[in-house]
Amino acid sequence: MLKIQAHLVHKPDDLRPPVCKIEKIITKPHDEFVSLAYHPYADYSFIAENRELMGNWDNNNHCLLVLDQDGSDGILINSSGYDCIRFGAYVSHVRDYIEREMERLAGFMMKNIAPDEGSGDISIYLDDIAEYTGTEVGDDSEIARMFCSALQKHPGVAEATPVGDCLVVTPKRAQQLGQSGLKLRDILLLGGMDDVCFVHESSADCCVAPEDLAMLTVKGRQDHAGLLAASVVMIRAGEQGSEVVLSGVEPKVMMDFAQAAANHIQAESMMGPCM
Numbered sequence: 001m002l003k004i005q006a007h008l009v010h011k012p013d014d015l016r017p018p019v020c021k022i023e024k025i026i027t028k029p030h031d032e033f034v035s036l037a038y039h040p041y042a043d044y045s046f047i048a049e050n051r052e053l054m055g056n057w058d059n060n061n062h063c064l065l066v067l068d069q070d071g072s073d074g075i076l077i078n079s080s081g082y083d084c085i086r087f088g089a090y091v092s093h094v095r096d097y098i099e100r101e102m103e104r105l106a107g108f109m110m111k112n113i114a115p116d117e118g119s120g121d122i123s124i125y126l127d128d129i130a131e132y133t134g135t136e137v138g139d140d141s142e143i144a145r146m147f148c149s150a151l152q153k154h155p156g157v158a159e160a161t162p163v164g165d166c167l168v169v170t171p172k173r174a175q176q177l178g179q180s181g182l183k184l185r186d187i188l189l190l191g192g193m194d195d196v197c198f199v200h201e202s203s204a205d206c207c208v209a210p211e212d213l214a215m216l217t218v219k220g221r222q223d224h225a226g227l228l229a230a231s232v233v234m235i236r237a238g239e240q241g242s243e244v245v246l247s248g249v250e251p252k253v254m255m256d257f258a259q260a261a262a263n264h265i266q267a268e269s270m271m272g273p274c275m
Contacts, residue, residue, distance in 0.1 A: 005090075005092070017089075018060075018061055019059075019060050019061065020060070020061045020062075020063045020076050020078075020089075021060045021061065021062050021063065021134060022063060022064075022065045022076075022133075022134075022135050023050075023053040023054070023062050023063065023064065023134075023135060023136055024050060024053055024064050024065070024135065024136040024141070024143075025064075025065045025066075025067060025098070025135065025141070025142040025143050025146075026046060026050075026064060026065070026066050026067070026142060027066075027067045027068075027069050027142050028066055028067070028068070028069060029069050029070070030068055030069055030070040030071065033066065033067075033068040033069070033071075033073075033075070036066060036075060036085075037075060037090060040075075040084065040085040040088050041084050041085065042084060043082075043083040043084050044083060044084065045083075047064070047077060047079050047082075047083050047084065047085070048083040050064055051079055051081055051082075051083070053136070054077065054078045054079045054080065054081075055078065055080055055081070056078070056080070061076075061078050061087065062078065063076045063077055063078045064076070064077045064079075065077075065091075065094065067094070067095050067142070068095075071095070072092070072093045072094070072095040072096050073090065073091065073092050073093065073094065073095070074090075074091045074094040074095060075088060075089070075090055075091070076088060076089045076091055098146060099146060099149075099150065101133075102143075102146050102147045102149070102150035103150045103153065103154075105129070105132060105133070105147065105150070106147065106150040106151045106153075106154050106157075107154065107242075109122075109124050109128070110122065110151075110154055110156055110157070110169070110171075110242075111242050115171065120170075120171065121168050121169060121170050121171075122168075122169040122171065123166045123167070123168055123169075124151075124166060124167045124169060125165060125166040126138070126144055126165050126166060126167075127165070129143065129144065129147055144162065144167075147167070148160050148162060148167055151167065151169055155172075155182060155186070155187050155232065155235060155244070156171055156172055156235040156242075157169055157170070157171060157172060158170045158171060158172040172234075172235070181231075182231070182232040183228065183229055183230065183231060183232065184198065184213075184227065184228050184229070184230045184231075184232065184244075184246060185221075185228040185229065186232075187232060187244060188210070188213055188214070188228075196210050196242045196243070196244060197209060197210075197242075197243050197244070198210070198213075198243075198244045198246055198254075199243050199244070199245055199246065200245075200246055200247075200249070200251045200254055201233055201245050201246065201247045202251060203251060204243065206251040206254050206255055207243075207254070207258070208227070208254050208257055208258050208261075209258070209261070212257070212258065212261035213228075215261070215264070224257060226249060226253055227249055227253055227254065227257055229248070229249075230246040230247065230248050230249035231246065231247050231248040232244055232245070232246060233245040233246065233247045
């Protein structure tokens with residue numbers, strides 16, 4: 001039997017939940033997180049310290065988000081001026097969602113912030129992260145730590161180091177990427193590949209779109225194993241977005257795959273909607 005935990009509403013007029021704006025993220029050890037979930041109406045010092053961040057204004061619930069240090073679940077808290085949880089919600093897998101958002105933000109900033117002409121490093125300021133997320137971001141905050149971790153996973157980043165009110169990012173150079181053993185299949189696992197094109201080192205016109213690769217089934221991945229094993233040489237800015245340059249694969253292999261993907265999309269469109 002499949003089971004899921006949820007609060008059911010009696011005769012609801014609208015099942016859409018209200019908007020909750022996360023003002024700050026706090027991580028708690030697993031035992032403290034569980035205690036909070038089981039005893040929400042007790043007074044907590046961390047709620048008292050952040051009371052001014054919580055409340056209801058501009059048609060939004062302004063909340064703290066408490067994450068389980070050893071898990072992916074979280075608890076949204078609106079204390080409404082008290083030291084306990086006056087309004088709260090248990091949110092499963094919310095850490096996974098935030099980490100995906102941080103990876104998308106890391107990709108966006110890596111693409112849009114120009115490197116320093118001298119060092120070649122990229123400076124990403126905490127104020128910019130706060131403006132984008134609408135969340136309190138201090139140099140010791142959980143959101144800054146999660147964003148730094150997302151940057152370190154980015155295929156174009158060699159190192160990301162917190163320095164005062166910013167994160168200093170050292171991009172990977174072409175030689176570093178070529179020697180890293182990074183493959184096309186590794187890039188796909190990262191997700192957040194919007195506005196990215198995979199191009200052959202010999203010609204930018206020989207390219208594959210990420211949405212076509214995302215359609216591959218298990219059988220498709222086996223059939224196109226040679227393409228997925230292509231080596232990543234560099235990541236650079238292109239006219240339409242970021243370009244991931246590939247080597248170790250024949251241009252014809254990429255062109256054949258792109259044509260097969262186009263044929264598949266055309267065939268599906270001719271079939272019309274399925275009943």
